[in-house]
Amino acid sequence: MITFILNSNTIHTDMPPGMLLLDFIRYHQHLTGTKTGCNEGDCGACTVLMGTLNNNALQYRSFTSCLTPLGNVHGRHVVTIEGINPEEGLNPIQQAMYAESATQCGFCTPGFVMSLAGFCLGHRPATAEQAIAAVDGNICRCTGYKSIERAAAKVAQLLAQRGDAAAVDFAVEQHLVPAWFAGIRERLRALQLSANGEFEPADDVQAHYVGGGTDVYVQKPEEMKLQAIRFLFDQPPLNGIAREGDRCVLGPAVTVTDLLESPLIQQYFPRFPAYARLVSSTPIRNMATIGGNFINASPIGDFTIFFLALDAMLVLSNGRSSRELPLRTLYKGYKTLDKAPEEYIAQVWFTLPGAGQQFHFEKVSKRTHLDIASVNSAISLTLDGDAIKEVRISAGGVGPVPMLLEKTAAFLQGQPLRETLVQAAIAIAQTEIAPISDARGTAEYKRLLLGQLIKAHFITLCPQLQAAAMLNHEQY
Template identity: 65%
Template sequence: MKFILNNEDVGTTLPPGMPLLDFIRYHQHLTGTKTGCNEGDCGACTILAGDLKQGVLVYRAWTSCLTPLGNAHGKHIVTIEGINMLPALNPIQQAMADNCATQCGFCTPGFVMSLAGFCLDRKTPDAENAIAAIDGNICRCTGYKSIERAAGTVAGLLTDRNGEEPAIFATRQQILPEYFAGIKERLKSLIPTLNGELNPPSDTHPRFVGGGTDLYVQQPEAIQEQPIRFLLGQELLKGITREDNRCVLGASVTVNDILESSIMRTWFPALGNYLKLVSSTPVRNMATIAGNFVNASPIGDMTIFFLALDATLELSDGQSVRTLPLRDLYKGYKQLNKTSAEYITRCWFELPGDSTGFNFEKVSKRTHLDIASVNSAISITIAANLISDIRISAGGVGPVPLLLTDTAAFLKGKAPGTATIKQACAIAQLEITPISDTRGTAEYKRLLLEQLIKAHFITLFPTLQVELLL
């Protein structure tokens, strides 16, 4: 493996399945990157990963506890030590100090790294986006208002950027060290020296790993000992394109890739509202759609999203390719209709027409950084004031992500009126089998699903609001 770590060229033959956090702390002795929850929740281990995408240098915040060392291959990995400008603080660190935004300081490096990522991002440099950039960082002692003020101060440092390349502007304004200005050319020089993809010999049976955000929560020790085929960096598995009336997504497309896609934003104008409910910025930067599908969680947010769109998967075992509707992927709890040799290469769905509405809803105990108690999505097409086609997906109410087929069958051909929707909610209760767990009782989840189905119709047909709320 070869990559740039802060300002140093690094090569290592350590196991590529090792968590990147362990390499940083225990092999490079860069202990400013903290070990916290090891689940991607606290943000203490936040680092930046810089990569060339079609010749453009793009930096993303990652939680280093949840991604394998192999995903650093060919990238620029930045830790808190890599943005220091000793003997002084850099302006991001100074903003935290000036606004009294740190007490014990354990979480501070993660906040600083997320704000450094904001300074290297191409989003509008305003306070709202600066605060959104730290949605993956948790502080238990300072109080968020002071941290938000620091984020606003950092946003103010970027007001004169005016379209200049973020890394160049940040170095010119002495927000980040000067070496950042040369990273783009260094990565271009590094790419020809890379020994292809980090894949095991063909006679092994590898574990497929994308961003690692699910696998490294569940079984980090076991994965380190296995041969791994890394999918996150494979160009053939990236990209979101339109082919005729289909939207085609590579399997390694991340949640934030979807959020930034002009195609997805055109057809789903409320996409930002949906996806801000999915985990946090660093996890959305790593989590792939295929990983969410094959994790087979009954409450996988992207699975529920794409079920309502009737997505189709393409799977390959390296020799042959087949297609499979996403709705047919799940045979039982954590049981998939695929072999261990198969992996998803891409998926697609038909782009909705003008008469089709879509909505996604999620209820969880926290707005950010939480999994759903119940989530649901709907795709509904109206013709001559009647429902001509409809799909409703639901998560958290059964052993697998569900399509409510009986409910949809009842609604098809009817007008979306109050009495009809209430009857549909009653039918939905017969299709689900929720259980009581830490995210709520079975009775509570039944109530939530009913409310989310009503929320779909209230959102898409606002005139129903008063009647449905009674």
């Protein structure tokens, strides 16, 4: 039986674990403030908050309930718009939306309010920019975003008074959430049960492995509802980011937000926040797992491309034995993996960048944010003086699988860095790729994009090429 707290009520349900949380909320709990919109995690109308105990601290993040299986909320706190309503009147978030005329038809408003509530219960800096970033997964089709931005800025002003107070305590004090939130930490501690509990299939049952569900529940939500599922999301043995010697070791259930908040990732990849902003939205980044991105095997998987350039290694397990293989050898063809059905990723590791090693990620899509790539690429580059000591370049959207451009890297290895060398490398890269024309662009366009992204890598990382590029631009 699945057990969790929904707003202020403890829920025990034997509904299918693969059922969508959105359907359970609306059609079984009759909490209709959470709206059904795109059912793909794009519009944010179904946004809820999920509270989890992390090292005995209560942590809230926004989730799209249209992509969240019921099994992923076992032992957690789920908050809908009804859960933050005061007994009378409006809370300060709702009041800000009202005062700034930030709602028109109102369909999207609960999602915006919940995303801002997640901002208030989180630990982001209390700035208008961060408040606006918190609603990057919410779409409004009729109001106009300037009024919504003004409402978000008002919420940020209120949070600026928080100081060192705990987020939940301050939110209760300021009536951002009801007083009963103060007791949730103790109630969740009492629900510290394994999510691989009694609703999990038997060991001898062939089951689907599900992490955050952000892709599989777009593709086949009805089919997944009645499937036997082993839930991998936020499980302690499969989570965490740690340094072991010169390695960074990741659990496959680590989310993009986990990476963003990791001091280790911040230390070695200072540009990571800029890269992550190009990927999906805040609620999806809160849900999407690294292991899921790899196993999904999309030719344009953003973090597959990211970790390919780092030569990441995978540990695959079937529950009885394990084996290790490079990420670059996982893909045998379009959506075809060197993985048995019963295997799952148990661990991911890569060697941390050494002295002189630089990293960069680029992505082009039809929209800057909340969109899949037309072409994406990453590079790991180590220079020895003016010569290229070591280089790896990955590329997505230019073939049936996420690619490591091995011929291009071999050509660059040991060569003195010059603008002409980069141009020659781009020509070699063109021989390694086989893009197709589709909704994200023509094959010719994708070839052009890859060349531009390779240029962008070198111009960004190499000051001498930055100067040459500027000189050429001035001459032009």
